Amino acid sequence: MNYGKKFSSFVGLRRMDLVMAAIAAAIAFSGCGGSAPDGDSNEMVLYHVLHTRIKGLDPGDMRDVYSIMVGSQIFETLYDYHFLKRPYELIPLLAKDMPEVSPDQLVYTIKIKRGVYFQDDVCFTDGKGRELKAQDFVFSIKRIANIKYLSSNWSLFDDRIVGLDEFREYTKSCKSEAQVDCSRTVEGLTASDDWTLVIKLTKPWPQLISAALADISTAPVAKEAVDYYGKDIISHPVGTGPYKLNVWRRDSYIELGRNPTFRGELYPSAGEEGDAEAGYLDDAGKPIPFADRVVWTVIEEYQPTWLLFLQGKVDATVVPKDSYGEVMTEGGELTAKMKQLNIQLKTFPDPSTYWLGFNMADGVLGNNKPLRLAISRAIDRQKFIELFFNGRHLVADGLIPPMMSSYDPQIKQKGYARYDPQEARNLLEDAQVLYGAKLPTLKIAVPGADTWSRQFGQFLERSLRAIGLEVEVQYMDLPTYQEKINTKSAQMFASGTTAGTPDGQDFLSMFYTKNASPGPNKFNYSNPDFDRLYEQAEVMGDCPQRDELYRRMEIIVLEDCPAAFLNHRVGCVLHHDWYKNYKPHAFAYGLSKYRRIDMAKRAADKELLKKIK
Amino acid sequence: MTAYIIRRLLYTIPIVFGVLVLTFTLFTVVGGDISLEIAGKDANRQTIDEIRKEYGLDKPLFLSWDSQFVNHLKNALTFDFGRARDREPIIDKIKRGIGPSLALTVPIFLGVVIISVSLSLVVAFVRGTVWDILAVVICVAGMSVPYLSFILFGQYFLGYKWGFFPVFFSPYLSLARNVALPVLIGIAAGLGGNLRFYRTVMLDEMQNDYVRTAFAKGLTMRRVLFKHVLKNAMIPVITRVVLAIPFLFLGSLLLERFFGIPGLGYLMVEAISSRDYFVIGAMTYISAILVVAFNLITDICYVLVDPRVCLE
Secondary structure, X not given: OOOHHHHHHHHHHHHHHHHHHHHHHHHHHHHOOOOOOOOOOXXXXXXXXXXXOOOOOOHHHOOOHHHXXXXXXXXXXXXXXXXXXXXXXXXXXXXXXXXXXXXXXXXXXXXXXXXXXXXXXXXXXXXXXXXXXXHHHHHHHHHHHOHHHOOOOHHHOOOOEOOHHHHHHHHHOOOOHHHOOOOOOOOOEEEEEOOEEEEEEOOOOOOHHHHHHOOHHHOOOOHHHHHHHHHHHHHOOOOOOOEEEEEEEOOOEEEEEEOOOOOOEEOOOOOOOXXXXXXXXXXXXXXXOOOOEEEEEEOOOHHHHHHHHHOOOOOEEEOOHHHHHHHEOOOOOEOHHHHHOOEXXXXXXXXXXXXXXXXXXXXXXXXXXXXXXXXXXXXXXXXXXXXXXXXXXXXOOOOOOOOOOOOOOOHHHHOOOOOOHHHHHHHHHHHHHHHOOOOOOEEEEEEOOXXXXXXXXXXXXXXXXXXXXXXXXXXXXXXXXXXXXXXXXXXXXXXXXXXXXXXXXHHHHHHOHHHEOOOOEOOOOOOXXXXXXXXXXXXXXXXXXXXXXXXXXXXXXXXXXXXXEEEEOEEEEEEEOOEEOOOOOOOOOOOOOOOEEOHHHHHHHHHHHHHOO | OHHHHHHHHHHHHHHHHHHHHXXXXXXXXXXXXXXXXXXXXXXXXXXXXXXXXXXXXXXXXXXXOOOHHHHHHHHHHOOOOOEOXXXXXXXXXXXXXXXXXXXXXXXXXXXXXXXXXXXHHHHHHOOOOHHHHHHHHHHHHHHHOOHHHXXXXXXXXXHHHOOOOOOOOOOOOOHHHHHHHHHHHHHHHHHHHHHHHHHHHHHHHHOOHHHHHHHHOOOOXXXXXXXXXXXXXXXXXXXXXXXXXXXXXXXXXXXXXXXXOOOHHHHHHHHHHOOOHHHHHXXXXXXXXHHHHXXXXXXXXXXXXXXXXXXX
C-alpha cells in the first residue's frame, strides 16, 4: 500500500506543531525566572562545595567534618588555632586570655570576652541577641552530658570533669531532654560570675583546650534557642560567629550571610616565615570577615564539581582523580593549561595515618608476630601510593605523621615500613612453624564496595599472595564493618584516622589497653610497657619530655606490629587566583572570615575561563 | 464495576500489610541494631542503651501490643513516619523532595511518551523503508549507550562546553531552567527503548483490515493513525504508561545526583547509603501504596478505552 502523499502532508503539519511546541518550551525554560543574578554583583561571595550533605547545625551533636565546616562559621569556641602561625598555636577566641591553671593542673579558670552577642533571633526577647556569659558554656557542656540529648560527643567528657558523670546519671531518671534541670549544680563546671568559667578536672588533662575547648562541640548555645526550637534546633543555629544562616536547603545548598551583630575582629598581623611573600599578610590588621556571603553547594559527583570550578562558579576544589592528567604533570606541578587559567595549587600535610590493622585478640594473628611482620614486609607502600594517590601521599614509616611535634625524624631509617618480599617469605615460614600447621586463609575487612575499595582489596590480596599467604578480602558497608571491628570479630581491617589536634596523643590512645574495642583501640593491642608510658604521658603538658615518651611508645607499637602502617595523606587543593588568603589549615574550620575575593580579578578571570574551554 | 473497585481496594490491605511485614523484617530483624551507628564511634554502653530506648529498639519485636512491629504498623497507617537519623521529620523530607522530583520526572515521562508514541506511528507507517531501518538502528544504539554516558556527555557538552544549560542546580535559577538539561537527557535516554516497544505495538495494529478500509474510505492519514490506530493500540500503551506513574514519585536517582536536584531519588540514595531505615521504610511504604493504586487505575482505564473489556 502506498501512503506516500498522505504521509508528507502529515509530516508537514507535525513540523509546524513541533516548531510551535519548541518555541513554547524555549519560552517556558528561559523566560520564567530567567537567569536570576547571584545576588548583588558587588557583593563578595565565597562559593564552596560540600561533597556530602551536612547532618545538622547543632554544635553539641556535631561530629561529621562537613557539618563542622559550615557550623564553625556560625559558632565560636573559647579557643581556636592561629590562622597563619606554624607550628599550630592556640589563641583565645571567646576567652579573654589563655586559662589560669592551678599548680596541680586540675582547675582551669577562664575569663570570657565582654561585648560578644548571640546573633539576633526570634528565640530572644524582642528578637535581639543577648550578651554571651560564662553560664552559656556551663549550659552547653551540661547539655552534652544530658543522656536524653544523645550527643555523640559525650566520650570527650566521660570521666573528665568533677561531678559531670553524676549529672549524666541524674539525667537518666528524666523522661525527656526538656525535663532535665540544667541549673543543677555540677561541682567541676561553674560560672563564678558572668564572665568567669571554672572547670575542675578529675585528673590532669593537658589536652582540655585543644581537644575540648577549641572543639565546636563546646561552642556556646543559648538556652533560649534550645527551649524555643526543641528538636528543630539542628536547622536553627544561633551562634556568636561572623556569619549567620540565611538559607539551608537540606541536601542541596547552604548560604550564610554576615552576622550584623558580630563584635568584629582583625586579620592577623603575624604569621610564619614566607607568609608575607605568599601574600598571606596583605590584609594584616584589616577588619574581618571580608565576604558578605558564604555559599556551599552539595555536589557528590566529581564531574559537576570540576565543570563548575572550570566555569569559575566554585572558588576551590580538590584535584579530581578522573581529571588528574588534565591538571597535574608527572612532576606534580600544574599543567600549562591550568597555569593559563590562573589556577593555583596548594599541597599541605594532613595529620592522618592509614593502615592495615591486625586484631590482636584473633587466635591466628594475635600470638604470631612473625606473621604480622611478614604481612607488613609484603606490602610495597610506595607502589600503593603511586597507584592509588598519584604518588602524592607519604609512606607511613611510623604511626605519628611528620607534621606532629612528636614525629621522630629518625623513624624512616629504622625501616619498619620497608618492602622486602624475601624477608616476608622467611618470616612466613617462621609463622607457619609457630602456628604448628598450615596457616588458614586470612580475612581482610574493607569498608565499602566501590571501585576504589575493590582495587585496594585486590592490591592487598596480590601483595600477600606473592609471599604465599592466602587471604580473602571481605567488602562491606560501613556500619557492618564498624560492628565487626567493635565486636572484635574482624581479623584484619583497613582503616585510618585523622588527628583533631596537633598532639600525637590521638594516635597513641589507639593502642592503650583500656581503650580496647568498642573504644578507639580497634587492634585490641595490649602491652604493659606501653600502658605505663601512656599513663605517664597522658597527664603531661606539651614539652620535649612528652615528645620523647611518645616516640618511645611509637617504637614499642612498631616492634609489636599490631598494624602495617601504610600512608599519611597529603592534601592537594586547587583554587582560582582571585581567592585570597587561602592558607590550608589542618585543625581549624572557621576560616571563611579570613578569605577574600579579588573582585576585579574574578571578573577578568571568568572571561578567560569562558574563552579557554 | 463498583463492586470490582471495592474488591480491588480490599485486596490492597494484605498487599500493603505484606510490604510492611517485609520492610520491618528486612530492616529490623535482618538489618540488625542501628543504635551503635547512631551513637558514634567511641560511644559507651550507656549511650547506646539510651539510643535504643529513644528509638524504641529496646521493645519486643512482635509479641506485645507495644512491640516494635505494632508501632511500625500504627505509624505507617497514620503516616507518622517519625524523624530520620538526622533528626528531621521524614514527612518534611518527602514533602520537600516531591516537587523537584516531579518537576524532573513528569516532563521526561510526558516527553518520552508523546514523542515515542507519535514517532512509532510514523515509523510503523513507513515500515520496511530506509527511515524505518534508520529509526530501529538509532533506537538500538540509544538503548546500548549506558544512561550514565548520556548524563556525562550531556553535562559536559550542553552544559559546560556549549553553555546552553546550567551545569548544576542553582537556587538562583528557576526550577524550569534547572531541570531543562536533565529533562532533555532523560528524554533522549528513554526514547530508544520506548520507541521500539511502541513501534511493535503500532505495527501489529497497522496490519489490521480496518486500517486498509479506513484509507480506502479516503480518510486522512492523521485521522487514521491518531483516531483509529492509536485508540486500538491503547491497551498496551496504557499498561506501560500508567504503571510507570508511581515511579515518577521516586524521582531519578542518577539525574538528581549528577545535577543536584534535591528530589526523592536523591533522598532514597542517601537513606540507603547511611542505612536510614526510617526513611527507606517510609519511601517503600508510599511506593507500595502508589503501585497498588495505579494498578487499579490501569484496570479502570482499560474499560474506558476499550468497551470490549468488562471488569467483573
